[in-house]
Amino acid sequence: MLKKLFTPRNLLIMAIGVAMIVVSQMTPFLKVPKPVVSLAAETILHIGSFTISNALLTAWLVMVVLIILALLATRNMPKDLERASNQELVPSGFQNFMEMVIEGIYNIAKSIGGAWTPKFFPIAATIFLFVLLSNWLGLLPGFGSIGILESPHAANVQGYEAVGAILTGTPAEAVEHAEAVAEDGHEYPGYVVVPFFRAPSTDLNFTLALGLISIALVQYFGVKALGPGYFKKFFDVSGFKKGAFDGIVGIFVGILELISEFARILSFGFRLFGNIFAGEVLLGVMAFLIPYFISLPFYGLELFVGFIQAAVFMMLTLVFFATATVGHGSEEHH
């Protein structure tokens, strides 16, 4: 086991890794500042009393990109599908690719939604594409690295020296502290970057809002399929016909159902947020430890995680929709 680990090739790789750590820590121009881990999205501009955070700005960017993609994909589509010749109906290029994507999503929606597919599919596809693009956009160079230089707002955040508009990896010394306070009222030395763009999925507001939309639609489809009887599963008193004990158990199960409905919102929101936020922090820390090349495999990992999380969000939504439209299990017996 150990012999296999210490082959010349592996030893060389380890040596290169250690050498890269040493070199990057010794040479000041190769150093990268430690990432500022900000749980909340930072405000970048104000319109009246309305603050616009970098995550909100990027969410709008995602929408614009999606609209442009949709326009590009449907540009060559014939206006009148009924009268179009077969030649015109054959897609090519980008439209072909998008039709492949949409068809894939449609097949998944159909396998879960069944007869409800026409209702479920637009929501599922929107969630998938929106979340996927939100996850992946944060991986683009410039996201999280281009922004306004500001002095750190908290004592535990390390500020760095800046050369012109570029933040260096040199930590700002405490000596500057007095100067900085004297000059323009800065409380902490050095600068940190407040990025213009930040992946929307790394903002809890975004993911919780999506979770709320999803669970609200679950209730909507449940009522649409089963009528007011849908809410019976939350307030189940039918057990009292069999006796007091069954009735109390039924009420207790209803309370559990109600709690699990709210837990779904939370787990929707935190699953997406946690995965993508942790990924961004991982990439930032890796770039800080060894500035070059080491981040590359983690980029691949984050691409995969972004895709899986978008797929999971879509599939869970579809499964919850499907279970809401099917009546409560015990009701079929009565």
Add this chain to the structure above:
Amino acid sequence: MDLTALGTALAIGLGAIGPGIGIGILGSKAMEAIGRNPEAAGEIRTNMILGMAFAEAIAIYALVVALIIKFV
């Protein structure tokens, strides 16, 4: 003595054990199932990912607690 960092590490570290075991069992059983019935690979994979998402949710709760300890 400030034990915040220790609390954060314990919260996420201990919280990741259970979901880790759960996801491992899910993955191993799914591989077994695919080995026995390769035609059902697509369906098994979909259900495996769904099951993993639920198991992972527990780890996410631990992560949230860790983040709350660290930043709030």
